[in-house]
Amino acid sequence: MRKSVLYLLSLLVVASMILAACGGATEAPAEPAEPAAPAEPAEPAEPAPTEKTVLNVWSFTNEIRTMAIAYEAKNPNVDVVYTMIPMTDGEYQTKLKSSLGTSDIPDVIALEAAFVKEWVEADFLADLNDLLPLTEELQTFPAVVQVGSHEGVTKGYSYQATPGAFFYRRSIATECFGTDDPSEVQALVADLDKFVETAATIQECSGGDYFMVGTSAAMFNPFLANRAQPWIVDDTLIIDPMVEAYIDFAKVMRDGDYESQASQWSEGWFAGMSDTLVDAEGTPKRIFSYFLPTWGLPYVLMPNSGETGGDWAMIDGPLAYQWGGTWVGAMADSPNIDVAKDFIAFVALDEENLTNWATGVYTNEYLAAIDPEVPEDQAQAPGDFVSSQVVVEKITASFDGSELYEWLGGQNNYEAFGKAAPKVNGALLTGSDDAIQRALETVRDAYLNGEITEAEMWQQWLDSVRSEFPELLIPDPPATD
Amino acid sequence: MNRFGIRKDYHGYLFITPFILGFLVFGLYPVINTLTLSFTDTTLMSREASFIGLKNFQRLFADDFFMKAVRNTWVLWILNFIPQIGIAMLLSIWFTSARLRIRAVGIWRALFYLPNLLMPAAIARLFFSLFSFYGPVNQFMVQAGILGEAMHFLQDISVTRGIVVFIQWWMWFGQTVIILMAGMTAIPIHLYEAAMVDGASGFQMFRRITLPLLKPILIFIFVTSLVGGMQMFDIPYMLTDGRGSPVYSTMTNNILMYMKFSSSKGHIGAASSVGVLVFIMTSLCAMGIFYFLRERD
Numbered sequence: 028m029r030k031s032v033l034y035l036l037s038l039l040v041v042a043s044m045i046l047a048a049c050g051g052a053t054e055a056p057a058e059p060a061e062p063a064a065p066a067e068p069a070e071p072a073e074p075a076p077t078e079k080t081v082l083n084v085w086s087f088t089n090e091i092r093t094m095a096i097a098y099e100a101k102n103p104n105v106d107v108v109y110t111m112i113p114m115t116d117g118e119y120q121t122k123l124k125s126s127l128g129t130s131d132i133p134d135v136i137a138l139e140a141a142f143v144k145e146w147v148e149a150d151f152l153a154d155l156n157d158l159l160p161l162t163e164e165l166q167t168f169p170a171v172v173q174v175g176s177h178e179g180v181t182k183g184y185s186y187q188a189t190p191g192a193f194f195y196r197r198s199i200a201t202e203c204f205g206t207d208d209p210s211e212v213q214a215l216v217a218d219l220d221k222f223v224e225t226a227a228t229i230q231e232c233s234g235g236d237y238f239m240v241g242t243s244a245a246m247f248n249p250f251l252a253n254r255a256q257p258w259i260v261d262d263t264l265i266i267d268p269m270v271e272a273y274i275d276f277a278k279v280m281r282d283g284d285y286e287s288q289a290s291q292w293s294e295g296w297f298a299g300m301s302d303t304l305v306d307a308e309g310t311p312k313r314i315f316s317y318f319l320p321t322w323g324l325p326y327v328l329m330p331n332s333g334e335t336g337g338d339w340a341m342i343d344g345p346l347a348y349q350w351g352g353t354w355v356g357a358m359a360d361s362p363n364i365d366v367a368k369d370f371i372a373f374v375a376l377d378e379e380n381l382t383n384w385a386t387g388v389y390t391n392e393y394l395a396a397i398d399p400e401v402p403e404d405q406a407q408a409p410g411d412f413v414s415s416q417v418v419v420e421k422i423t424a425s426f427d428g429s430e431l432y433e434w435l436g437g438q439n440n441y442e443a444f445g446k447a448a449p450k451v452n453g454a455l456l457t458g459s460d461d462a463i464q465r466a467l468e469t470v471r472d473a474y475l476n477g478e479i480t481e482a483e484m485w486q487q488w489l490d491s492v493r494s495e496f497p498e499l500l501i502p503d504p505p506a507t508d
Numbered sequence: 509m510n511r512f513g514i515r516k517d518y519h520g521y522l523f524i525t526p527f528i529l530g531f532l533v534f535g536l537y538p539v540i541n542t543l544t545l546s547f548t549d550t551t552l553m554s555r556e557a558s559f560i561g562l563k564n565f566q567r568l569f570a571d572d573f574f575m576k577a578v579r580n581t582w583v584l585w586i587l588n589f590i591p592q593i594g595i596a597m598l599l600s601i602w603f604t605s606a607r608l609r610i611r612a613v614g615i616w617r618a619l620f621y622l623p624n625l626l627m628p629a630a631i632a633r634l635f636f637s638l639f640s641f642y643g644p645v646n647q648f649m650v651q652a653g654i655l656g657e658a659m660h661f662l663q664d665i666s667v668t669r670g671i672v673v674f675i676q677w678w679m680w681f682g683q684t685v686i687i688l689m690a691g692m693t694a695i696p697i698h699l700y701e702a703a704m705v706d707g708a709s710g711f712q713m714f715r716r717i718t719l720p721l722l723k724p725i726l727i728f729i730f731v732t733s734l735v736g737g738m739q740m741f742d743i744p745y746m747l748t749d750g751r752g753s754p755v756y757s758t759m760t761n762n763i764l765m766y767m768k769f770s771s772s773k774g775h776i777g778a779a780s781s782v783g784v785l786v787f788i789m790t791s792l793c794a795m796g797i798f799y800f801l802r803e804r805d
Contacts, residue, residue: 116750295642307650307658473754476663494573
């Protein structure tokens with residue numbers, strides 16, 4: 028008798044272990060690398076009398092969560108489960124790719140400008156052409172639709188258009204040029220030669236304590252936006268003259284000590300925005316300008332500007348460009364494709380939502396009234412530049428006298444971006460941009476720092492591109508002097 | 509009355525079944541799958557894939573990037589392993605020495621082991637902030653007059669490698685101390701007592717008693733450290749831009765594999781071929797260690 032009990036017990040142990048192992052097996056493939064930030068706990072919908080449709084949305088910021096909450100208010104039968112995974116070093120992209128073909132795949136995904144094309148060119152996103160009529164109604168900026176489309180099929184839409192601008196400090200301009208007037212400052216940085224001259228003026232007038240820019244890395248985008256050709260044409264890597272020009276320019280900025288050398292998104296770079304940058308000797312340093320696009324104003328510059336509000340101004344700068352932007356697409360395999368489409372239409376192609384989004388209707392109180400569990404910092408400040416020309420024209424005047432207007436010392440950012448947005452060219456983006464640009468950035472800093480020569484830099488970059496894209500034809504490295 | 513008719517000798521199999529199943533699913537299957545993938549051009553971003561034979565391997569040897577990753581990995585591992593085993597050996601000898609009789613050995617051992625409990629990612633990010641251009645290390649060194657002006661530590665090849673090596677050493681020497689001490693305390697004390705009676709010096713005892721009897725432990729440390737070292741990933745990945753900057757000088761085998769895996773299309777076929785080559789290389793070296801440190805009668 029005792030034996031049989033033992034036998035049963037051991038069987039149980041084995042069975043539980045096997046089951047535990049199986050439970051792990053379904054989860055394991057989705058975890059190639061731990062995401063740096065914990066994913067939001069995906070609370071399953073409570074067993075309510077009417078079963079809610081669960082829509083899984085993945086993104087790399089908390090922006091769309093705001094719209095997801097607003098969407099839930101309008102669609103009480105949908106439960107949006109929102110997961111945020113950061114993309115600082117590509118964690119989000121990796122997590123997305125590795126979840127393909129597993130049961131973890133979300134219904135709706137957010138795609139950043141750096142990798143949206145990879146997804147639009149591949150065949151995992153659903154065809155969203157039936158939403159196209161909405162873009163005509165809203166007059167969505169053409170570049171926004173162009174980026175979300177491939178071979179006549181539109182797979183992603185965006186709520187933003189992202190023309191770039193040049194933001195500068197009025198007090199430094201007055202001190203060094205005797206004027207802070209935007210049109211006069213624009214004349215001083217109208218082209219790249221003048222830009223460098225002005226950088227020298229600022230250095231001279233401050234005895235080296237003011238820098239023209241935080242880092243020349245921020246100017247990679249403006250240069251890339253002015254290329255004649257995309258990175259890849261007919262399976263060949265194209266090194267556009269603007270790429271070479273950028274490297275030369277970055278070297279001039281570094282050697283002339285015109286940049287603070289704080290790398291983009293680092294503590295020092297942010298400290299420059301609020302005048303709290305202190306160098307290693309303890310000397311306070313100031314940064315004259317930042318290259319940032321539409322979203323950079325409400326999300327990056329303003330929240331980090333500390334006490335410097337009102338001392339900023341915005342102009343076009345030396346190069347017209349666009350930078351970033353978030354597109355939203357649906358997975359073709361999603362079981363809730365209709366809800367996903369409806370959600371995307373709400374996020375990117377709904378006049379009311381876009382207006383609310385841009386004008387600061389989605390405050391924390393507004394969201395908390397819908398979902399009491401919303402985090403305290405979840406809200407959308409006014410000022411993000413939306414993709415619909417119709418909405419832009421309707422709300423531009425409302426920014427006169429707004430907080431943003433005061434912050435910019437009396438400028439209407441919406442008006443300025445509204446003029447720049449239709450000029451943006453969406454044709455330069457390709458699916459391989461992210462990898463190619465990251466590869467160049469890795470070696471660029473070592474070159475600027477004098478660790479390697481320019482020729483070595485080009486060679487290393489091409490080697491690494493070749494390693495990542497074995498099928499690509501790689502040209503000879505540019506000649507160096 | 510033995511209705512179930514269980515034979516005793518089945519029990520053993522029953523108890524190892526979970527492991528065998530776990531091994532087959534999580535150990536053997538991934539290895540075979542990786543091997544299969546390495547002969548294909550599978551990517552995550554396309555639904556089709558085809559068999560391309562040894563082309564992935566040909567490309568790896570042709571583009572020199574793989575050899576660079578292998579060199580980096582060996583350099584980083586050797587630079588960290590030599591001080592690690594050296595210092596761990598020294599500490600273990602002191603802690604177990606019958607002559608020195610150091611007090612509170614347990615506390616020291618725990619202190620040395622502590623860094624190993626921290627998350628590598630957190631440590632790497634911490635060092636990243638410490639050594640950034642406007643970071644505390646620059647401030648301290650410039651204000652103390654050690655450096656003339658602030659420098660980009662993480663853009664300097666030797667400094668960045670040095671930091672990677674230091675973190676690896678600092679995190680793992682405590683572990684090695686514990687294993688070595690376990691090995692040393694297992695050596696019968698009467699051997700040392702006899703040696704002391706015979707007038708042997710400390711070094712002679714180490715050379716003639718400790719080292720030979722410690723050989724199995726040394727082989728274990730060697731092989732596990734080698735396996736870990738060849739797969740070095742988290743520290744250099746998080747400390748740099750995820751690509752082994754500056755100039756790919758801290759790009760290890762696994763970072764290269766990860767770069768291929770996470771490149772725009774997600775070339776898992778090409779990434780697998782890196783994994784297969786690292787597997788072969790590590791296995792051959794481990795076998796080499798077993799061969800050269802084998803018992804010679």
